[in-house]
Amino acid sequence: MSEERIIKSLSALKSVQPDGDFAVKSKTLIFSSARTSARPTLAPKVIFGRVLDMGLSLALMSALVITVLSGVGLISGRNAAVTPVLNSGLTNDASAAIQDINVHLSDVQYFNAESAKTNTALKAAAGKAVVSPAASASQQNIDSLLNQAAQ
Amino acid sequence: MLEDEQDLVKKSKDGEVEAFGLLYDHYLPKIYRFVLIKVGRREEAEDLTHQAFLKAWQNIAGYEFKGYPFGSWLYKIARNTVYDYYRQTRTEMDIEDADDLGWLVTEEDAAADTEKRLDLQRTLESLKKLKGIEEDVLIMRFVDDLPIKEVARTLGKTEGAVKLIQNRGIKNLKKLIEKES
Numbered sequence: 001m002s003e004e005r006i007i008k009s010l011s012a013l014k015s016v017q018p019d020g021d022f023a024v025k026s027k028t029l030i031f032s033s034a035r036t037s038a039r040p041t042l043a044p045k046v047i048f049g050r051v052l053d054m055g056l057s058l059a060l061m062s063a064l065v066i067t068v069l070s071g072v073g074l075i076s077g078r079n080a081a082v083t084p085v086l087n088s089g090l091t092n093d094a095s096a097a098i099q100d101i102n103v104h105l106s107d108v109q110y111f112n113a114e115s116a117k118t119n120t121a122l123k124a125a126a127g128k129a130v131v132s133p134a135a136s137a138s139q140q141n142i143d144s145l146l147n148q149a150a151q
Numbered sequence: 152m153l154e155d156e157q158d159l160v161k162k163s164k165d166g167e168v169e170a171f172g173l174l175y176d177h178y179l180p181k182i183y184r185f186v187l188i189k190v191g192r193r194e195e196a197e198d199l200t201h202q203a204f205l206k207a208w209q210n211i212a213g214y215e216f217k218g219y220p221f222g223s224w225l226y227k228i229a230r231n232t233v234y235d236y237y238r239q240t241r242t243e244m245d246i247e248d249a250d251d252l253g254w255l256v257t258e259e260d261a262a263a264d265t266e267k268r269l270d271l272q273r274t275l276e277s278l279k280k281l282k283g284i285e286e287d288v289l290i291m292r293f294v295d296d297l298p299i300k301e302v303a304r305t306l307g308k309t310e311g312a313v314k315l316i317q318n319r320g321i322k323n324l325k326k327l328i329e330k331e332s
Contacts, residue, residue, distance in 0.1 A: 001270065001328050003321050009274040010293035012267070018183040018200070019193075026201040027175055030208050031168045 153177045153221070160221050163211050171208055178222055179204070181295045182229045188278065188290050189233050199236055203229040219304045222297070226305040230287060277327035285320030292317055 001009075153159065153174065162170035182203060187196035206228050214224055278286055287306065291297040297305075303313045 001273070001325065001332070003325055005270065006274060006321060006324055006328065007293050009267075009270045010278075010289060012271060013184060013188060013275075013294045014296075016184050016187060017180055018197070022197045022201075023176075023179055026197070026204065027172060029201065030175070030205050031172070033205060033209065 156221055157216055160211070160214065160216065163208075164214070171211065174221060175204055178225050181222065182225055184294055185226065185290050186229055186233055188275070188294060189286065190236070191275075191279070195236070199232050200229070203232045206232065220301060223301050223304045226291065226297075230305070234283070273328050273331055274324070277324050277331060280327050281320055281323055285316055285323060288313060288316045289320045289324065 156174070159170045159174050163174060179200070183196060183200045186199045186203070187193065190196050190199060203225065207225055214221070278289065281289070284306065288302060291302045291305065292299070299310050299313050299317075302308075303310045306313065308316070
């Protein structure tokens with residue numbers, strides 16, 4: 001078969017046509033489908049604009065994140081700085097309180113000891129008073145006088 | 152190229168169904184023939200042609216006119232649709248299956264002489280054995296009558312490369328037909 005005859009054969013295929021029903025059905029289906037919005041283009045200007053937009057967005061986002069993080073850090077830092085001061089203050093207060101308590105305890109012990117001594121002294125004094133010779137003589141005198149009166 | 156094609160494309164991009172309908176009516180026979188000759192079965196050709204136009208409609212917002220007919224873009228979509236189909240199904244067309252060539256016999260062909268029909272069948276059988284790119288070029292150039300420039304644009308080749316592929320394709324097709332005969 002010559003090349004011309006081959007090309008003629010290929011050209012004869014031009015008579016092939018799609019079915020009319022298929023064309024109508026396909027078109028109806030296509031138009032009932034949803035369309036997407038504009039596809040992103042690769043034009044340098046468009047890409048530059050988008051990169052710039054994205055860069056600005058990222059910068060703003062980073063600034064926001066940094067602000068939030070530094071705020072949190074600052075608050076944490078303050079706590080960290082205040083805590084030792086608070087701790088030392090509390091320790092000092094507690095030490096002073098303990099010292100006071102110790103002093104008071106010493107006082108209590110002293111007063112207790114003194115009280116015991118006083119009590120002992122008072123008891124001793126009271127005992128001496130009860131068994132004094134003058135008191136016993138007068139008691140004997142009273143007794144004898146009472147006996148005599150009874151007789 | 153269709154008259155006021157760019158205007159129709161612009162209106163289609165704005166969502167005007169009627170405008171895309173005109174483009175569809177103009178390009179459907181060519182795209183359908185291209186797909187049918189490549190896949191060989193009418194049902195598959197209809198399905199793939201529909202898919203190609205659907206993709207075109209859904210993505211027309213991204214189409215940019217660069218001095219070439221809208222058809223170049225459609226052929227590109229149709230070609231990719233057919234190759235995707237082959238990749239997915241991994242089936243080869245059995246051109247020798249007489250039932251599948253029912254579409255080949257048009258009313259005009261039925262009245263034609265047997266020799267002409269045999270020529271057509273041999274040509275198609277051999278066309279399927281060519282390299283994909285050679286087959287594409289021969290269909291676009293001799294069945295759909297696309298100019299070299301448009302074929303080059305569609306295939307992403309230079310015009311010189313398309314001419315070379317066309318010449319090589321015809322020679323290879325001739326060898327294959329002679330071998331079959």
